[in-house]
Amino acid sequence: MAAQGSLGTWDARRIVRNMFPLLLVLCTVVLWAGITLEEAGALLEEYGVLAVMVPTMVGAGGNLGTILSSRLSTRLHLGTTKFDPYDRVLWANVAAVLALSFTVFSALAIGAWLIGLLTGSSLGLGILLAISLTSGLSLAVIAVVFSFITTYGSYRLGIDPDDTTIPIVTNLVDVFGMLIFIGVSTLLLG
Amino acid sequence: MDFREELWSIYREALPILLVALLGGLFSGLVLEELLESVERFPGLLVMVPVFLATRGNVYGALGGRIASGLHQGLIPPAFAWNDRLVNAAVASFVNAIAISAVIGVISWVALQLLGWPSAALYELVGIMLIAGSLTSVVLVFGLLAVLFAGYNAGYDPDNLVGPIVTTLGDVFGMLFLFVAVFIVEVVFV
Numbered sequence: 001m002a003a004q005g006s007l008g009t010w011d012a013r014r015i016v017r018n019m020f021p022l023l024l025v026l027c028t029v030v031l032w033a034g035i036t037l038e039e040a041g042a043l044l045e046e047y048g049v050l051a052v053m054v055p056t057m058v059g060a061g062g063n064l065g066t067i068l069s070s071r072l073s074t075r076l077h078l079g080t081t082k083f084d085p086y087d088r089v090l091w092a093n094v095a096a097v098l099a100l101s102f103t104v105f106s107a108l109a110i111g112a113w114l115i116g117l118l119t120g121s122s123l124g125l126g127i128l129l130a131i132s133l134t135s136g137l138s139l140a141v142i143a144v145v146f147s148f149i150t151t152y153g154s155y156r157l158g159i160d161p162d163d164t165t166i167p168i169v170t171n172l173v174d175v176f177g178m179l180i181f182i183g184v185s186t187l188l189l190g
Numbered sequence: 191m192d193f194r195e196e197l198w199s200i201y202r203e204a205l206p207i208l209l210v211a212l213l214g215g216l217f218s219g220l221v222l223e224e225l226l227e228s229v230e231r232f233p234g235l236l237v238m239v240p241v242f243l244a245t246r247g248n249v250y251g252a253l254g255g256r257i258a259s260g261l262h263q264g265l266i267p268p269a270f271a272w273n274d275r276l277v278n279a280a281v282a283s284f285v286n287a288i289a290i291s292a293v294i295g296v297i298s299w300v301a302l303q304l305l306g307w308p309s310a311a312l313y314e315l316v317g318i319m320l321i322a323g324s325l326t327s328v329v330l331v332f333g334l335l336a337v338l339f340a341g342y343n344a345g346y347d348p349d350n351l352v353g354p355i356v357t358t359l360g361d362v363f364g365m366l367f368l369f370v371a372v373f374i375v376e377v378v379f380v
Contacts, residue, residue, distance in 0.1 A: 007274060007275060007278055010260075010265075010274070010275040010278050011278055012278040012281040012282040015278070015282035015286075019286055023245065023248055024290070024293065026245070026248055027241055027244075027245060027290060027294055027297060028297065030240055030241045030245075031241055031297060031298065033240040033241070033244075034240045034241050035305070037236045037240055038237045038302075041226075041229060044226060044236075045226055045229075048223045048226065049223075051219060051223040051226055052216060052220055052222070052223055054219055054222055054239075054240075055215045055216075055218040055219050055222060055243060055365065056211075056212055056215030056219065058240055058244070059211065059215050059357055059361060060208070060211070060215065062357075063211055063354070064208075066353050067200075067353075088196075089193075091193065092193050092194075092197045093196075095193075096196075096197045096200035096204070097200075099201050100205060100208060103208075104208050104212055108215075108216075111212065112216070112219070115220060166255075167248055167251075167252075170247055170248075174244050
């Protein structure tokens with residue numbers, strides 16, 4: 001069994017000291033999403049099925065950003081990409097993320113609609129698809145842009161993108177997911 | 191590989207995981223809809239929801255990434271054994287998760303005061319977060335380790351498992367325990 005002194009980066013106090021400041025910053029950023037949700041409380045009470053969509057709206061954008069960022073980071077590490085706009089594989093990655101978001105956000109609308117049928121929601125499949133796809137596809141574009149900026153930025157600054165991109169992209173996309181979803185819902189239902 | 195082949199290979203690889211995350215998200219959305227009824231009793235509850243869910247990803251995503259690297263490097267065993275590194279990593283996650291939960295209660299309350307919006311008492315919001323954060327941390331630390339060890343022993347790359355496990359378990363158990371915490375605080379502080 002290793003002595004405490006040899007734990008290095010696995011020492012619990014060191015992990016907490018390194019991570020806690022970052023957690024505090026991220027909390028304050030995502031607080032913005034919370035305030036948006038609180039403000040939309042009345043809308044959610046009127047259309048409960050919107051509340052059903054909230055966690056996925058917030059989470060799925062981050063998942064898509066994570067998929068793209070970790071693929072970009074790996075390609076940077078392997079030296080197979082240089083952010084050349086003529087790089088076809090780069091565009092294939094972006095197209096895949098958009099295709100995935102189209103599928104996931106269509107499925108989200110259908111899932112929410114089915115739940116709404118059981119809970120007696122007044123919103124039809126058409127409007128749910130409109131809300132989900134408008135917010136979801138805008139969010140996917142934002143996730144793509146942030147993934148590129150943070151991966152490329154940390155690469156240029158000499159920081160391993162694996163350590164930076166995922167927390168930055170997921171938390172920023174969380175906030176935008178909430179703002180866009182509430183904004184689009186208010187616009188289409190209000 | 192040409193554009194279309196690359197696109198569909200990424201799509202096929204990522205879709206199943208995203209759909210599992212969608213199921214977790216819809217379940218957590220249903221719980222959120224139920225939680226709306228408690229918003230009148232605890233104004234400000236909705237501010238904490240996105241921050242609480244996002245922090246799950248930040249704390250346990252970091253733990254998962256660390257465990258995945260540790261498994262690859264042979265630094266930790268793929269089983270629940272008394273290993274100094276494993277224990278330190280787990281303890282750090284408990285400390286980070288529970289401490290940041292209390293902070294979320296405080297900053298949400300402060301934000302509500304600054305905005306001049308109605309809010310539950312500080313001890314109620316912090317109490318809800320502490321109970322929800324503690325319960326979630328137990329299930330997520332042990333659940334994440336169990337799934338990562340099982341996946342690793344079955345030949346899966348733990349790096350690919352971390353993101354989706356954390357999002358899905360975090361969404362489902364985070365919301366479930368938030369609901370339980372609201373119920374407990376409601377009963378204790380009538």
